Amino acid sequence: MDRRKGKKVGACRDGDKGKEAKKMLLTDLPTSMVMEILSWLPLKSLFECSEDDFPENESRYLCINQIVKAPDRGLIQIEETIFSPRLNLPDSSFNLVNSCNGLVLLCGTERNLVYVCNPVLGEFITIRVPKGTKRTSKAFCFGFNVKTNQYKVVQTFYVNGEGRKAEVYTLGTRSWTSLGNAPFSIGCMRFNTFLHGACHWVDYSKSNDKKIACFDFEKDLFREVPSPPQYKPERDGSLKLGVIGDSFCASCYRDDDPFQFDIWVMKDYGVKESWTRQFRITKYESLFDSHIDYCYPLMLLKDGRMLLTYNE
Structure with missing residues (x-):
């Protein structure tokens, strides 16, 4: 693998003798082969190898920090891994929503698309959000139903003249299911708040009566937590x-x-x-x-x- 800028890989067969070797980009290879190659590189070398290959208009990266050593005394050692759109993230602008069991939910800045991403394996799926001119204030969260072994995405939104609504998407079904009226709007989940089959957040829909709300992914319902x-x-x-x-x-x-x-x-x-x-x-x-x-x-x-x- 040529580590110079451009990172092109040359391939030449016996029948191509005397002809210019066919060149291909690293990203033209199968994803499994790319991940196998990159897995053999030290983390620092991998970043140096990839630094010049990101287009200037790509502005979203996902940084994962893992504690690799936490002795009883002394400094904690943390290993940082950066995932880029070129290899294993959507090639568009997105925001991090939350994570569950190592999978990450990303939301497109226009909120018309959400992505369920496995950054380590370099895989993601794209989920289209139902469109509607009357839909506003869309918000999402991601969780897991341990009883059915299914991952789900739930969204809340407002419909002019009808109030707050909710829909749930079960991975593998390719469709959203209406949950009717929603008692809460999904709020910000800055860190991990998934526990006992539910995602938790602080509901700010009533300025003088903020509550801890959650969505139960096993029962597909919202509820309040004391x-x-x-x-x-x-x-x-x-x-x-x-x-x-x-x-x-x-x-x-x-x-x-x-x-x-x-x-x-x-x-x-x-x-x-x-x-x-x-x-x-x-x-x-x-x-x-x-x-x-x-x-x-x-x-x-x-x-x-x-x-x-x-x-x-």
């Missing part, structure tokens, strides 16, 4: 959701100190009384500035340390 007692609905953006271990969690900022927030864990899923304040993150003003709304817990490590992300 909020932790510390949460105050009037504080916009103060509640962040996630999963720590096998438990649903929520982080709430404190009123008495802007540089502290508590992490609540729901010990018994769905039971309001089981919310327990398990962690308090404090005295980190020397590390971060005042924009603490962008600090989220990612995971709890074995030695009790917590991995946080700040401003993404």
Whole structure:
């Protein structure tokens, strides 16, 4: 494989002696062969090899960070992998919605297409979203029904004069099914919130009555999940959701100190009384500035340390 700019691969058969060897691009090869070739390259070499081959108009990349070593003491080692549209992502603009079991849901910027992508295998499927001039405020999430072993995409949207509606798409059926009126609009799921067969988010449809909402992919229905007692609905953006271990969690900022927030864990899923304040993150003003709304817990490590992300 020629690693110079252009990365063309030459092929010559015995019958082609005396003739110019046929040249083809690396991306002309079967995907399985490309992935086999690239799998033998060190990660750093792979990025150097691919750097010059991306067209200038491609602006969307998917970066996946994996913890490869987390010792009881010392620095955590994280391995970064970048996936590009040229090899294994849609060759168009998209936004990351959420992920489930290693699969990723991407949404086209015009919200007329969504993509279910397996970035590691370099495969994705394109799902067309039903069109309608009256449809506005489209939002999506992706999940898995463990009972039927099926992946689904659900969307909420508004129809002028009819209110909020919902539809679900089951992979393999090639069709959307109406769920009728929807009690909630799908909100932002910045990190993993899939637990017990449902995706969770904070519903902002009522400014003074924000709730934790979810969609159950086994029963195809929306429902509400009790909020932790510390949460105050009037504080916009103060509640962040996630999963720590096998438990649903929520982080709430404190009123008495802007540089502290508590992490609540729901010990018994769905039971309001089981919310327990398990962690308090404090005295980190020397590390971060005042924009603490962008600090989220990612995971709890074995030695009790917590991995946080700040401003993404």
